[in-house]
Amino acid sequence: MLLVLGRRLANVIPTLLAVIALVFLLFSVLPGSFISGMNEDGRSTIDPAVMERMRKEMGLDDPLLERFGKYVAATVTGDLGTSFRTREPVTKMLSNRIWPSLKLVLAAMTFAIAVGVTLGFLAALKPGSWIDTASMVGAISGLSLSQFWFGLMLMYLFALKLQWLPSFGYGDGGLRHLILPAVALGVGPMALLARTTRAAVLDVLNADFVRTARSKGMSERRVVEWHVLRNALVLVITIVGLQFGSLMGQAVVVEKLFAWPGVGSLMVDSVFQRDMPTVQGCILMIVLFFLAINTLVDLAYVVIDPRIRYQ
């Protein structure tokens, strides 16, 4: 187990380096900079001398390679730089944002797994029944919905019309403010999980060993509990992992829509302000989360499936 963990972590490092390089280079070819952005909106006029001094201070005039080298060196030691805009260390800004983001992603995934896997199971156990049809129609709709539109509809119904839940914001960090954004974010993965679970369970139900189980004189319920569940789980967990990992990235839209103070909304704001260190920090955070979830999924495989042993 520890060996698996070690190997996985060793794989994470080159991935991280590649991502850092990509993000850095991408921003260096984008037109405009933090300074020019300040002038473009036409509201402020800054003395060219001041601009020149700021460019120097921020190191924007240094050669690309030199800036990249400095950035990597600092990142490795855990220093993500200072925000151009707020003059705060990026790590500090991120640490304020990471907990709300995690909370949102966890809540969305809990919703997706609880509803999606359950629906998929029920649909597979009674293929062709009304519950099968209903949940698959629901799943296809869920996959086709845009998060943005669905979020707005949730706000309209539950906040404006029914007035059951607050329409946006973090509030005191309690459950009431969490529900709507979590559902809006979780509906896509929920739909995908419902479909995958259904397919996985149907697949396993047709397996030879399930026929063996039936030949033993087991009730269909026992067959499912003893032989189908675990096997279907192996297939489902792959999708859970992929969805879970990318969810923090997907949360950008929902966070913005519900004014949720997470990493995603910080990133969007920072992009508009060309606040490069902060954007880089946000992307790094999202990638780290993805890699962490993937590592956890790999560990879960080892626990569930005895055939998998990373050599």
Add this chain to the structure above:
Amino acid sequence: MTVPLLKVDNLRIALAGDGATYNAVENVSFEIGRGEAFGLVGESGCGKSITALAVMGLLRRPLSLGGGRIALDGEEIQDASPAEMRRLRGKRIAMIFQEPMTALNPLSPVGKQIAEMFVLHEGMGWNEAMDRAEEALRQVRVPSPERRIKDYPHQLSGGMRQRVMIAIALACGPDLLVADEPTTALDVTVQAEIIDLMAELCAAKGTAILMISHDLGLVANMCKRVAVMYAGRIVESQAAEAIFATPSHPYTRGLVDSLPRLGERSKRGRQRLREISGVVPSIAAYPAGCRFNPRCPSVTDVCREMVPEATPLPAEGLVRCHHHG
């Protein structure tokens, strides 16, 4: 006359597909006595495996029981409720499948998969059942069973897995063991071991065997009586020795002739092994009359028009051929 352990009478299995219903198996009748080994032989797709599944009550869509009677110990079970069938399956009729690679749950230790039988049918707790599973593994001669019960199927060889399947099937001392091509997926050297083991354990426990195979030689060695199936019907049934000595149906003759024999070359010189020309017809396009007629060397007009009746042979045998006798 004593009641046979298993009596299959006029069995018909329906296959639903393409808006039509076909008879995948029809007019199949046979009996197996207590402790007797009975063989059902035929090419792939002739309906022998689904006949076995029908006996187990395990036919699933698009297959279903179309008619006929199946009686276990004189008691008809073709209309038994699912709950009644569950009590029979595993306890009184057990089955071994063809593919030991896929017939065991890959995520469950083999000991547990054996122990399930004792939990299900003998109401044991898991601890006691695991002890019995270890004992069952020892009986099928798996080396160091105390360690093997914790192994997963992928850690065992094909032969060992089939031993586990035998241990599962015989766990509760069933009256009838249905063995569907139990050695087809195994190496030839392992085949003999598995067949011997099966025959020996069944003889010791008085378990009857319904052996299903495409291998006439293997079945004839193991079984007292053999039935030959072709395209969903039994074309001939005889005592095992008689099948080789006096095959009565042209299809059976073809099967017997296509077996290589030791010593033949020194007697008759180098000869090409004979084969049955043509292919098995598909279920949707069974020919009228005798279904073997397109491939039969002695076909006449009557074969293309009329289904042959069963003609009795000596020693409780029968053959369905217009040209017999």
